[in-house]
Amino acid sequence: MDAGDLAFLTSSAGQRAAHDAAARSLSDRTLLADVAALRRAHGEGARAAVELVRARRRAVGKLDDPETWLLDSESLQQATPSAVAMHRADRLAGLSVHDVTCSVGAELRALLARCPAVLGSDLDPIRAAIAGRNCPGALVFRADALAPSSTAEVVIADPARRAGGRRIVDPEQMLPPLSALLDAYRGRSLAVKTAPGIDYERLYRNGCGDVDFGGEVELVSLDGGVREACLWAGPIAACGLRRATVLGGNGFEITSAEPDDVPVAPAGRFLIEPDGAVIRAGLVRHYGFRHGLWQLDPRIAYLSGDSVPAGVRGFAVLDELKYSEKALRAALRARGAGTVEILTRGAAIDPDVLRRRLKLDGGEAYSVVIARIGRGVTAWVCRPTRAERLYA
Structure with missing residues (x-):
C-alpha cells in the first residue's frame, strides 16, 4: 500500500469503493470480472479497495474485528x-x-x-x-x-x-x-x-x-x-x-523452573506428543513430570503414560514392533488398514514415500508412530484418542 492508496481508502470515495468490493465474491473465479466492474464504478482506486477487502477476509481468525482494519496482504x-x-x-x-x-x-x-x-x-x-x-x-x-x-x-x-x-x-x-x-x-x-x-x-x-x-x-x-x-x-x-x-x-503455561525428573521406560497404554511450544522450549521432561508421564528415549519428544492429559492429542498403542517396512506392512494389513497417518521422530523416513510403499487396501484408518529408541527404530500402530472409541 502506497501513499496514494492510503489517501484513497481513507476518503469517502475509497470507503464507498471498499463497501462495493465487500459485496462481491472476489474469488479466483470471479476476480477479473469483479475488478473490471469496480474499476468502471470507482476508477483505478478499485485495485486498492479489492486488496483491502481480500486482506480483511484472510484476517478472519487471525485478527479480531477484521472488517475494522486498514491493511494489505503483506502487512497481514x-x-x-x-x-x-x-x-x-x-x-x-x-x-x-x-x-x-x-x-x-x-x-x-x-x-x-x-x-x-x-x-x-x-x-x-x-x-x-x-x-x-x-x-x-x-x-x-x-x-x-x-x-x-x-x-x-x-x-x-x-x-x-x-x-x-x-x-x-x-x-x-x-x-x-x-x-x-x-x-x-x-x-x-x-x-x-x-x-x-x-x-x-x-x-x-x-x-x-x-x-x-x-x-x-x-x-x-x-x-x-x-x-x-x-x-x-x-x-x-x-x-x-x-x-x-x-x-x-x-x-x-509451563516453565523450566518446574521439576523435570521423569523416568525413561517402554511405552505404556498411550503415546503423547506435547504441544510444539513445549518441544521448542525444551520442556518435554517438565511437561512429563507435571502429567505423570515418562520418556521413551531421552532424545525423543514423545512421552508415554496410562492416560492422556486433557485437551491433548494422544495415540492408543495397539502394536509395537521393531521397525521394518515388511513388518509394519504385515501388522497394518492384519488390522485391515487402508489409510494411515505416519509420524516420525529421529528416524530418516519420509512418511509420504513410506505410505505409498505400504500399498494398503483395507478400510480402516490408523496412526503409525516411528521413532529412534536407543540404537534401533521402533514402530507403534495406534488409534488417535480423538476417535469415537479406542480399539483394543
Whole structure:
C-alpha cells in the first residue's frame, strides 16, 4: 500500500469503493470480472479497495474485528495474531509500552486494552500512518527502532526475519539485529518477537553465539501451531527462564523452573506428543513430570503414560514392533488398514514415500508412530484418542 492508496481508502470515495468490493465474491473465479466492474464504478482506486477487502477476509481468525482494519496482504502476513498480542498485553498490563516496529498496529490495539500509555513507531511512514488509523488512542509516529524516542517502561520490537523468501534463524541477521536492540535499550524492559526456529545457541556469548542475552525465552503456540518466540530482557524478564505458553482450547503455561525428573521406560497404554511450544522450549521432561508421564528415549519428544492429559492429542498403542517396512506392512494389513497417518521422530523416513510403499487396501484408518529408541527404530500402530472409541 502506497501513499496514494492510503489517501484513497481513507476518503469517502475509497470507503464507498471498499463497501462495493465487500459485496462481491472476489474469488479466483470471479476476480477479473469483479475488478473490471469496480474499476468502471470507482476508477483505478478499485485495485486498492479489492486488496483491502481480500486482506480483511484472510484476517478472519487471525485478527479480531477484521472488517475494522486498514491493511494489505503483506502487512497481514506480518501481523501478530490478536490472541498472541493480547496474551503479551496481559503481561504488560498497567505499564507504559512503546512498540518500535509497530507496522499497521496489531500489537498496539491489544495494548490499548491493558496499558495506560501506548506508543507506536515505524521507519515506514505509510505503515505508521496506517497504525494511527487502526489504533486511535495510541500515539504513533515515524522513528528508527534503534534510536530511542520515548521513556516508556517497556519496549516491544519485531525485527524483520526473512531474507530472499527464507526465514532467518541467526538473531544477528535479523533487521535490526538482536544485539543492536539490546544495546539501544540497555536497562529497560524489552520484548523482542522472533521466529520459533531461531538458533537459541546464538543468544549466549558463553556458548557459541554472538549475543549477550541472558534473558527469558518464551515460545507461544495458538490452536496447535507455534506462532512465535518472544525474547524478554531487562527488569521484566525472568533471567535464564524458558517458558512455553499454549493459547486456545485447554491453554496452559509451563516453565523450566518446574521439576523435570521423569523416568525413561517402554511405552505404556498411550503415546503423547506435547504441544510444539513445549518441544521448542525444551520442556518435554517438565511437561512429563507435571502429567505423570515418562520418556521413551531421552532424545525423543514423545512421552508415554496410562492416560492422556486433557485437551491433548494422544495415540492408543495397539502394536509395537521393531521397525521394518515388511513388518509394519504385515501388522497394518492384519488390522485391515487402508489409510494411515505416519509420524516420525529421529528416524530418516519420509512418511509420504513410506505410505505409498505400504500399498494398503483395507478400510480402516490408523496412526503409525516411528521413532529412534536407543540404537534401533521402533514402530507403534495406534488409534488417535480423538476417535469415537479406542480399539483394543
